[in-house]
Amino acid sequence: MKFDTRAGTNPIDQLKVIGRATDRIDGPLKTSGTAPYAYERSDVAPGQVYGYVVGSAIAKGRIRSIDLTEAKAAPGVLAIVTAADAGPLGKSKRNTAKLLAGPDIEHYHQALAVVVAETFEQARAAANLVRVDYARGKGRFDLDASKPAAKMPEDEPDKRFGDFEGAFAAAVVKLDARYTTPDQAHAMMEPHATIAAWEGDRLTLWTSNQMIDWAVGDTATTLGIPKENVHIISPYIGGGFGGKLFTRADAVLAALGARAAGRPVKLTLTRPMIFNNTTHRPATRQRIRIGCGRDGKITAIGHESWSGDLPGGQPETAVKQTELLYAGANRLTAMRLSVLDLPEGNAMRAPGEASGLMALEFAMDEMAEKLGMDPVEFRVVNDTQVDPMDPKRPFSQRQLVKCLRDGAAHFGWARRGLPGRVRDGRWLVGMGVAAAFRNNMVQTSAARVRLEQDGTIVVETDMTDIGTGSYTIIGQTAAEMMGVPLDRVVVRLGDSRFPVSAGSGGQWGGNSSTAGVYAACVKLREAIARQLGLDPATAVFAGGKVQDGGRSMPLTRAGALVAEDTIEFDKLSKEYQQSTFGGHFVEVGVHAMTGEIRVRRMLAVCAAGRILNPKSARSQVIGAMTMGAGAALMEELAVDKRFGFFVNHDLAGYEVPVHADIPHQEVIFLDEVDPISSPMKAKGVGELGICGVGAAVANAIYNATGIRVRDYPITLDKLLDRLPQMT
């Protein structure tokens, strides 16, 4: 099904199942511990043995030699694979660094070897006996030092509109400020894990991966085998946030280990290895310039960002939202990319926007203050309903102003005091606001839907559920389309034998994958109607029956039927700018003596198209708000600039929010349907919640204390010497 005209009324609009707050259909399995994750499939591939990865102890250089004598002699060892004996390996274009290093080392903890043994304990012990002789090379690990040599990325040229420099110079009120964000880790709870089994030259991977079809192709490319020989199974994924978008070392080394050992191999990356072996959100250095008239209207807006990555890597696209979020006739956005020999930078939840809005929405707060305007009003004044650089291109929907105004009313924004003036006992109390913004991308997505003899509807698609609620919204979509209750729908996900879906990334999965299911259901409805001698155009599917022209028949009368289709998006996604919006409101307390920061209240008001399942959508938003609070207050991969690695590479050193850090969170979804986005009229919501929330926290800290900390995370040591004098 090609989606190239605005969606009209369709069966989804009935909202009998869609749009209702629905418990997740995978809930009983997940809460009882019976949902099987990748490492837990003892029911498949008999004779599994254990793999253990050896990571590089240097960040840059070469392996002179590896001595495997002791390791090979260790009890239980079945095989050891290094680059020297792995055979020729390819590299997917989605991987920047090789997944098995040697002889060259590209980054710290890059995998060098996999040890396969009968038990986990044996594999671990033997891995510690692998002796590597390194020739340490000189690496580049300091983003600030690398800035002068940074280059404009080839596929991300500077964007100019009007005369930014001239307009900024002439502006009556100006801000020119610099912000920094650190490297951050996904730190999903389930470590990367894979069970690999070969049957002849065919490989099956039970793994934890967000993008099944990418995994098939990239595994094939890496191992040099045909794509059709790779079978990927990933029905339950213990979090990803972008960290499991790609085939990683666990998959490749399990496959190589299994081939060498002649046995199925199960392998997980250990927690301390994940932070340097896999990908992370790169640090940024950002400069924002805003020029305004006295009326608060932006006349010039410029956003520049510097980031680093391995050779051949990509920039953190932190300036992207600034192209679209606010009006202004004169604009500049630019990125510069340095070569760094730190581990590979790549996508983490809302890549670009999450870091970019931490700076932009901080700058908007500073500018509002310079103008003497309320920060909500300053944003409202600069709203735009069209692409500022292409005014013929409207937003399909844009309710940012309502998000901010409704949020302000609901949160009690009017009670916000002057910076450093509101006290609650020993706590300085402040409120902050920020806009949330994230584009709605749409992706081709296919599904197969089957009517079983007994009336059960079975949906199969390689879509993944990484905690997002895909199982449930896909089930709801099929139930709505086929006129059956949700409990008559069986949803099967995450298997490369199923039709190729959009996968989970870029908050495109929910809308795109359900639109694919919609398309397949339209086909199945036609097949059923024809089978029953009814007119597919007018047949109504409801209550397990099909009705048309006074005739009513149970679905089961049609017998078993199957249909498959693909939703493909066309020009609508170019003619209109599709984006999601929100307003974040945060109240913090800062301890007047210690500088301890506590988040007291959080509210997000979101406009993101039709909300397919308000229960799981709300969870997506509160989860993203939590991660954003972490980014504002604690998350930072500490770079050792001498040896080139992230020092705090476990869950004690890399601090993420815990229960005690997060108060009750509130989310309000505005009524919105977006017929431009898909037949579902929905948009993405998985990343919107992290966009801007960090700045709202920072702005609240300023309001509480009168202190601007432009270097994230805002930890108490950055406040201590500047806290208001005690009287």
Add this chain to the structure above:
Amino acid sequence: MANVTEMEISRRGVMAVGAASAMLAPLPAGAQVPAPKAVPVTMKVSLEVNGTRRDLEVDTRTTLLDVLRENLHLTGTKKGCDHGQCGACTVMAGGKRINSCLSLAVMHQGDEIVTIEGLGTPEKLHPMQAAFIKHDGYQCGYCTPGQICSAVAVLAEIKAGIPSHVTAELTARPMVTGAEMRERMSGNICRCGAYSNIVDAMADVAGADIAGVKA
């Protein structure tokens, strides 16, 4: 550690040949030979897991967590960090919640172990499991069994009058408040960020004032 003497290894010997081979067999102190092929040191251990006695012979290096997951295939107990930093492996041992990754299986001879599978099943959910579903107190589901085991234990700890860091008066009974629950649950990380909903689920099970928790 009754078996230490049987192994007859000097501290110097351990350091010289490495921890792995030290587990294997007696070696003369200062031996420099590569580790010989040998079976790992194993021990018999009996656990009472979810009400069923399980007699096992395990590698002495095997954690309680790995015995549950790898030997008994009770994979509801999750390995998130293997270092006691995330709480995903929380189980009850002898009636108290522990990180099962932080103790060796052989330290639990005779212990009663309750895992998530022992709390309830998909067909017959424990009230806490049902409340997590009702309040959407999970997303990816990987930390969830540990959260649920901790949540059940936390309510019991509050009921038993055990104070926490945020209990204002040590002599007064702690109450089921948002602050008490959040403090006591803080060893269980949820990266998906379901905290707000988890506390709602716990309050629901405790019969506490949810509106009060939300305030």
